[in-house]
Amino acid sequence: MILKELSEAHGVSGNEGDVRSIVLDAVRDHVDGVRIDALGNLLTVKHGTDQDPMRVMLAAHMDEIGLMVVDHDDKGLLKVRAVGGIDARLLPGVRLAVGPDRIPGVIGIKPIHLVESDEMGKVTKVEKLMVDIGAKGKEEAQELAPLGTYATFATPYRELGPTVTGKAFDDRAGCAVLVELLRGDRFSFDLHGVFTVQEEVGLRGARVAAFAVDPDCAFALEGTIADDIPKEKDESPTTELGKGPAITVMDRSFIADRRLVRLLTGTAEELDIPYQIKQPGLGGTDAGVIHLAREGVPSATVAVPSRYIHSPAALLSLEDFDHTVRLMRESLSRLTRETLK
Amino acid sequence: MEAIPLLKQLSEAEGIAGFEGPVRNLVREMWQPYVDEMHDGALGSLIALKKGAGPEPRPKAMLAAHMDEIGLMVTDLEDSFLRITRVGGTDRRVLLGLEVVVHGRRELPGVVATRPPHVLPKEERKKTVPWDKIFVDVGLPREDVEDLVSIGDLISIRREFSELKNRRVAGKALDDRACVAAITLALERLSRIEHAWDVLAVATAQEETGLKGALASAYGVAPDLAVALDVTFAEQPGVNDYGLFPLGGGPAIGLGPNFHPKLVERLKKVAKDREIPYQMDPIPGRSGTDAWAMQVTREGVPTALVSIPVRYMHQPVETLAAEDVERAGRLLAAFIGDSEASLLNEIAWEVGD
Numbered sequence: 001m002i003l004k005e006l007s008e009a010h011g012v013s014g015n016e017g018d019v020r021s022i023v024l025d026a027v028r029d030h031v032d033g034v035r036i037d038a039l040g041n042l043l044t045v046k047h048g049t050d051q052d053p054m055r056v057m058l059a060a061h062m063d064e065i066g067l068m069v070v071d072h073d074d075k076g077l078l079k080v081r082a083v084g085g086i087d088a089r090l091l092p093g094v095r096l097a098v099g100p101d102r103i104p105g106v107i108g109i110k111p112i113h114l115v116e117s118d119e120m121g122k123v124t125k126v127e128k129l130m131v132d133i134g135a136k137g138k139e140e141a142q143e144l145a146p147l148g149t150y151a152t153f154a155t156p157y158r159e160l161g162p163t164v165t166g167k168a169f170d171d172r173a174g175c176a177v178l179v180e181l182l183r184g185d186r187f188s189f190d191l192h193g194v195f196t197v198q199e200e201v202g203l204r205g206a207r208v209a210a211f212a213v214d215p216d217c218a219f220a221l222e223g224t225i226a227d228d229i230p231k232e233k234d235e236s237p238t239t240e241l242g243k244g245p246a247i248t249v250m251d252r253s254f255i256a257d258r259r260l261v262r263l264l265t266g267t268a269e270e271l272d273i274p275y276q277i278k279q280p281g282l283g284g285t286d287a288g289v290i291h292l293a294r295e296g297v298p299s300a301t302v303a304v305p306s307r308y309i310h311s312p313a314a315l316l317s318l319e320d321f322d323h324t325v326r327l328m329r330e331s332l333s334r335l336t337r338e339t340l341k
Numbered sequence: 342m343e344a345i346p347l348l349k350q351l352s353e354a355e356g357i358a359g360f361e362g363p364v365r366n367l368v369r370e371m372w373q374p375y376v377d378e379m380h381d382g383a384l385g386s387l388i389a390l391k392k393g394a395g396p397e398p399r400p401k402a403m404l405a406a407h408m409d410e411i412g413l414m415v416t417d418l419e420d421s422f423l424r425i426t427r428v429g430g431t432d433r434r435v436l437l438g439l440e441v442v443v444h445g446r447r448e449l450p451g452v453v454a455t456r457p458p459h460v461l462p463k464e465e466r467k468k469t470v471p472w473d474k475i476f477v478d479v480g481l482p483r484e485d486v487e488d489l490v491s492i493g494d495l496i497s498i499r500r501e502f503s504e505l506k507n508r509r510v511a512g513k514a515l516d517d518r519a520c521v522a523a524i525t526l527a528l529e530r531l532s533r534i535e536h537a538w539d540v541l542a543v544a545t546a547q548e549e550t551g552l553k554g555a556l557a558s559a560y561g562v563a564p565d566l567a568v569a570l571d572v573t574f575a576e577q578p579g580v581n582d583y584g585l586f587p588l589g590g591g592p593a594i595g596l597g598p599n600f601h602p603k604l605v606e607r608l609k610k611v612a613k614d615r616e617i618p619y620q621m622d623p624i625p626g627r628s629g630t631d632a633w634a635m636q637v638t639r640e641g642v643p644t645a646l647v648s649i650p651v652r653y654m655h656q657p658v659e660t661l662a663a664e665d666v667e668r669a670g671r672l673l674a675a676f677i678g679d680s681e682a683s684l685l686n687e688i689a690w691e692v693g694d
Contacts, residue, residue, distance in 0.1 A: 073578075087437075087458040092656065093434075093653075093657045095501070095658060106505070108656050108658045109434065109435070109656070110579040111653065111655055112430055113574075120469060129578075132505065132660055133506055134505025134506035134660075135506050135507070140506070144506065161485075163481070165480065225457050229455070230420060311437065311438035315452060315454075
């Protein structure tokens, strides 16, 4: 399962090289063209069977959230800042891999024995946390983890049965779906499979990739929020694990193209593929910039529901993953110029 | 014997307070080559005897380090999720996103769950998550969870041991398995020399829930003197206080009402003679260690405490310097090796003292 390799790869925004190599190895023999653009996006094309094929862009982002070293203290500890939307609540106690050599590092906080009771409720800001790699002084720390070094969660991919847990399912799950699609049969249209960079710091890669590809329509493939754990109030679960791929109608970044949404839901119903509509309003994806490229691009987002995204250990259902691949393959095989009329 | 492989094995072993089985088996295996007899105490401690060389009856020194660790327990099932409480002083601030193992009808890997920040109001993201909003997710459908998990099942924290730079290491349960490692190193050294005293090495149970194993095993052993080994607070970010020890500065020797002053002097002397770096740790009252229980066993036992500095205590990233563990092992072995059968008389209070 390529999801394991992708999940365990390191690729904090701006440093997606390792993920790109894995993807490249996985798809190179199945596509007709590959190139890497100025920002580091991997653009692939798999030609269609039509005489005058449409251009369809499928995008999944390779980058993940993480930390960057911004300073060193006299004791050899590393000061860090968040890259992307990191949740400060879950940094204490994490094990990290620091830099290209994956130096083990940890984040600890004031021991519970020494904490005043009114302190227990406060989240320590990322700015106040230090990463400990065992360095004994400033110079050693500077040498081992120079300014700008990236760090990411050191969480192994693990099978729990019908589900799997690991880091960076947002959006390595989307990358894995796109790899599966590129490795399959040709579609009628030219499939532009784009593995984007810097989604987590502002959808940067997708913006330039969409300009370059100039597609007739586009789909963002994501690992999205499943908030289906118990809570006091009757709040929406956003998406639920095990209920199939999540189709976005509207989120913070865009309103999905109705015709593409209908294609997806119609295909799912025709073939009895389970699907769910993601709760409108939350989150944002590469589609947020792709649909604004040039004169505008009809776009949709399909996602594998994932619990605990942006945490060291996210969790998704392999069945949802398979259904997402199938829904995409079947929907795309039904996609024609007529769909967009 | 290398300290780091010992620390890795001990850190990664499971053994929540009251359920020390797996770690007890590991310690039994580690100690087997160096001791004469071993038995399990009624509360779960592992009690080993290494006989001295002198004529019987020989004085008995008890060396105690606790092998239990903090953990979690299932309190309820809610849909496919587990509600949890803590066993010992587990810190809820470090649980989120942690990998765990639920000891149900079979071992179930899982993760500690809470709601993602994307869906929370801004204010809530600034607060640590209270126990009633923390769940464990084993990634199985509800029916399977109901079959496999019961209220009261234990949940171990799962964390791979990390070797940091400069022979510093990080992992879970180094409180107090680092000291079990130190005793193991001491036993190995003692197996190569003659010593007058009987050594009772005890890996105690249920320390984290109230020093239970030490209390019961000290009664059984009835030692003439006792040394507890535990971890103490190392200098670390976010804490400015007295009583913090530099990592790698050597083991700390406890000072205060919990400790016999002459025994303390003796430990200091041994450390000085052998040029083992050490630090002094003033503890004005309750030490919160096995020493607290052992001191008041039967008619009272001269007791001391040797501590290894640890950063981030009760977090799955407890960090220490391997050399401090080795030094504690050397200090213990030298202390036992240097103890004549008459030591007891030397440290006894005289009327008029």
